[in-house]
Every structure is written in C-alpha cells, then in structure tokens.
Amino acid sequence: MRLLSRMSLPFALLGLALAGPAIASASADSHGDGAGHVYVNDNTAGTNTIAVFNRHADGSLTPAAGSPFLAGGAGAGAGVASQGAIQLADHGRYLLAVDAGSNQISVLRVDHDGTLDPVAGSPVSSGGVKPDSIAVHGNLVYVANSGVGGSNYTGFILAPWGHLYPLSRSTVTLPDGSAPGDVLFNNDGSKLVGTEVGTSVIDSFRVGWDGRLTAAPGSPFPAQGLGPFGSQFRPTSSNQLFVSNAHNGTGLGTVSAFSDSANGTLSSIGSSPFANVQTAPCWLIISPDGRYLFAVNTGSGTISRYTITPGGALTLLGSTTVGSGTGIGAVDPGLTPNGRTLYVNESAAGAIGAFAVSGGNLTELATTPMPAGSKPAGIAVN
Numbered sequence: 001m002r003l004l005s006r007m008s009l010p011f012a013l014l015g016l017a018l019a020g021p022a023i024a025s026a027s028a029d030s031h032g033d034g035a036g037h038v039y040v041n042d043n044t045a046g047t048n049t050i051a052v053f054n055r056h057a058d059g060s061l062t063p064a065a066g067s068p069f070l071a072g073g074a075g076a077g078a079g080v081a082s083q084g085a086i087q088l089a090d091h092g093r094y095l096l097a098v099d100a101g102s103n104q105i106s107v108l109r110v111d112h113d114g115t116l117d118p119v120a121g122s123p124v125s126s127g128g129v130k131p132d133s134i135a136v137h138g139n140l141v142y143v144a145n146s147g148v149g150g151s152n153y154t155g156f157i158l159a160p161w162g163h164l165y166p167l168s169r170s171t172v173t174l175p176d177g178s179a180p181g182d183v184l185f186n187n188d189g190s191k192l193v194g195t196e197v198g199t200s201v202i203d204s205f206r207v208g209w210d211g212r213l214t215a216a217p218g219s220p221f222p223a224q225g226l227g228p229f230g231s232q233f234r235p236t237s238s239n240q241l242f243v244s245n246a247h248n249g250t251g252l253g254t255v256s257a258f259s260d261s262a263n264g265t266l267s268s269i270g271s272s273p274f275a276n277v278q279t280a281p282c283w284l285i286i287s288p289d290g291r292y293l294f295a296v297n298t299g300s301g302t303i304s305r306y307t308i309t310p311g312g313a314l315t316l317l318g319s320t321t322v323g324s325g326t327g328i329g330a331v332d333p334g335l336t337p338n339g340r341t342l343y344v345n346e347s348a349a350g351a352i353g354a355f356a357v358s359g360g361n362l363t364e365l366a367t368t369p370m371p372a373g374s375k376p377a378g379i380a381v382n
Contacts, residue, residue: 036382037114038334038343040352041086041097042068042374045077048099048106050086051371052114055381059341059354061368068371069116071106073099073123078375079347081197082132082146083182083230083283083332085378089136092382094162096141098131099123100377103150105131105143107162114382119162127154127171132377133182137189140167140211144183144194148176153183153194153203155211170212175199181229187238191260195228195243196220202228202243204264216264224256224273230283233260236290240312241266244281244295245273253281253304255295257312270313276304278319283332287339292360296322296330296344303330303344305360320362322346322353334379341365345376352379 038053038061049068053061086097088110095108095116104123108116128145135142141156141164155170174180179198185191185207192213194203201220205213225245234240241258248254254273258266279299286293286308293306293314302319309315322330322344329348335341335357342355346367354365370376 036336037064038352039086039088039095039380040345040370040374040376041071041075041378042371043075043077043080043085043100043377044373044375045101046074048073048075048097048101049371049374050095050097050108050116051374051376052116053352053368054114055336059356059365061352061354064114066115068374069108070118071097071099071108071123072118073104073106074101075375076100076130079331080132080377081179081181082144082377084133084135084184085332086380087134087136088380088382089141089158090139094119094158095380096134096136098126098134098143098377100130100132103129103131103145103147105134105156105164107164109162121163124164127166128152133180135183135185135192137185140189140207142183142192144180146180151176151178151180153180153213155213157211167211172203172205172213182231184231184233186233186241186260187235190238191264193231193241193260195223195231197227197229197246200226200228202266204260204266206264216266218265221266224268225254228256229281230295232284232286234286234290234308234312235288237312240269242284242286242293244284246280246282246298250279250299251277253278253295253297255281255284255293255304255306255314257314259312269311272313274306274314274316276316276319278302278304285333285335285342287335287357288337289339294333294342294362296333298329298331301328301330303333303355303362305362307360317360320355320364322364323349332377332379334381336381343379343381345379347376350374
C-alpha cells in the first residue's frame with residue numbers, strides 16, 4: 001500500500017500537499033452502468049465551452065439544458081492533436097479541460113443532473129504552452145503542454161473543493177518539437193507515461209509518494225512506429241501499455257504493446273507492433289473488461305478492433321467504417337462504464353457518432369450534432 005493511501009481526511013491530505021504535495025492512491029473513477037452523460041471539450045476560439053449531452057440507455061444523446069457551458073479559458077479554434085483533453089476527476093465530481101488557446105486548465109463542478117458550474121479560481125495556468133492532455137489519479141493531476149517555448153509535463157494537486165494547486169518541482173521539461181500527444185497514469189498511479197508525437201519516443205516515469213516523477217532507466221524509449229499518439233494502460237493490468245503509431249504512412253498503421261516493469265522500463269510484448277492495414281491510428285481505447293482494444297484510424301475513417309490475450313498480444317478482428325464510408329474526421333473515442341456504447345468525435349462533420357459494442361463488434365448508431373463553431377477535443381463519459 002502506498003504511503004498516503006492510509007489517509008482518510010482530504011483536508012489533511014491537502015495540507016501535506018501544499019507543504020510538500022502528496023497523492024492519494026484512490027482507484028480510478030467508477031460509476032454505475034446505465035444512462036449518464038457525455039462531455040466534449042469544444043475547443044472554441046476565444047471563449048472555450050464544454051458541450052454536455054444526456055446519455056440514454058439506447059446510446060442516443062440529447063443536449064443537456066444550458067449546454068454548451070463556459071469553460072473559462074480560450075480554446076485553440078483548431079484541432080488539438082492529442083488524447084485526454086478532457087477528464088473527469090474525484091469520482092466524477094469535477095471535470096478538467098484544457099484551454100489550449102490561453103495556456104490554462106479549467107475545472108468545473110459536475111452537478112447531479114450532469115450540468116457544469118465553474119469552480120472558484122478556475123481556470124489556472126497550465127504551467128506551459130498549449131496544454132493538450134490531462135492525466136488524473138486520485139487528487140494528483142499531470143498536464144502535457146505541447147507548445148514551443150513551454151513544452152513539458154507539469155503536476156497539480158486537486159483540492160477537495162476543486163481548486164488546482166501547482167505541485168512544486170514537478171515540471172519535466174521537453175524539447176521544442178516533441179509535441180506530447182498523451183499523458184496518462186497506470187491503474188494504481190505508480191507509473192506515468194507520455195507519448196511524444198514529434199520525436200517518436202515514449203517517456204516513462206515512476207510516481208513517488210510525493211507525486212513527483214522519476215524517469216525510468218533508459219527513458220525516453222524509442223517508439224515502434226512513427227508518431228506514437230494515443231495510449232492506454234489495460235484496465236485489468238497496471239503493467240500493460242498500448243500505444244498507437246499514427247504516422248507510418250498509408251495503410252501502415254500499427255498498435256504497440258509494452259510491458260511496463262516495476263522501475264518503469266518498457267519492453268515489447270510478443271510480435272509488437274501489431275498491424276491493422278489502416279492509415280493514422282491516432283486514438284485508442286480498451287474495453288473495461290480488458291478484452292478488446294479499439295483504435296480510431298483518422299486517415300482511413302475506420303475503427304480497428306483487436307482482441308487482447310492475457311499476456312497482452314493483439315489479434316486484429318477487422319475494421320469498422322465510420323460515417324458510412326466518409327470517415328468524417330473520426331478522432332477521440334469514449335466508452336460507457338459498462339463498455340456497451342462507444343462514442344467517437346466526428347470532427348469534420350461536427351457531430352458525435354455512437355456505436356453499439358458487442359464483444360469486439362461495432363454497430364453504428366445515430367449521430368448527434370455538436371454546437372456550432374466547436375473544434376472538439378476529447379470526450380469524457382460517465
């Protein structure tokens with residue numbers, strides 16, 4: 001058990017965090033199955049907004065009353081090439097979103113009906129330039145900043161009342177042009193990884209009891225393809241990491257599988273990388289039971305479907321077309337907690353697509369329009 005997992009008083013935890021910040025080893029957010037909500041970072045130029053949709057048992061979506069909600073910062077007004085631009089935190093009590101146009105992070109309180117209210121003091125500086133991805137574990141938050149002159153990973157503590165406090169001495173500086181596309185924790189919060197799309201390497205860290213990062217021996221690790229992009233740890237295994245390789249070229253997309261050792265060293269699993277004969281697999285997501293992986297191929301407008309063996313090797317089942325063959329800019333995916341519905345940001349069509357999930361099979365459902373002017377980045381589902 002990690003040192004601070006024994007602490008039960010959040011105010012005591014924050015007191016330690018402000019003096020020498022620490023993390024709670026709470027498990028990842030979880031909610032009951034059934035209807036809920038879908039949140040999308042609109043990434044609108046000028047005043048950024050968050051679109052909120054009521055999610056129904058049949059997978060359909062309807063806009064929540066008052067949607068879209070002001071985020072507080074400014075969006076980029078153009079696509080943000082990343083995964084994880086919006087995240088739920090504190091068991092769904094708060095929503096965190098990047099404001100890539102103003103170098104800030106917005107924190108909003110999630111009301112009982114799924115609608116949003118800004119938290120006092122939000123937004124806060126991201127600690128760098130052009131934030132594009134957020135990782136959350138317990139009350140520990142890391143942000144990937146991807147812009148020139150301020151590319152880094154920076155840590156924060158999320159207070160019980162929703163304020164984000166910078167974690168001193170947590171920033172890991174990255175070279176200009178590294179273009180981090182995703183930052184994420186493993187399931188128990190002991191590891192953090194980040195993909196550098198621009199330099200085709202993967203950063204791997206151990207997370208200390210105080211929330212600060214120690215680079216794994218040999219980090220950064222060469223990716224197994226060009227443009228390592230989306231990534232996820234297997235929900236049922238804290239040491240199996242999967243990474244999409246987006247820039248190999250037409251029909252040459254692959255997904256890599258790694259074993260993440262106790263000290264953070266990454267090693268290849270089986271015959272990784274695993275081909276999908278598609279173009280630009282940029283985003284990926286794994287079913288809650290850890291049995292299936294879905295990779296969104298932006299260049300070919302499809303979703304590749306893989307099974308995952310207990311050891312972490314992938315077997316390609318096939319690829320499902322998005323939008324009846326048009327592709328329509330398929331990017332960020334999000335799965336419901338029960339794994340039965342997959343939502344995909346159809347950026348070029350200004351809509352959210354939905355797919356019924358049955359094991360490793362996908363059946364396309366109706367799409368739902370996004371707010372006018374949105375350039376959406378990231379999906380969060382509860």
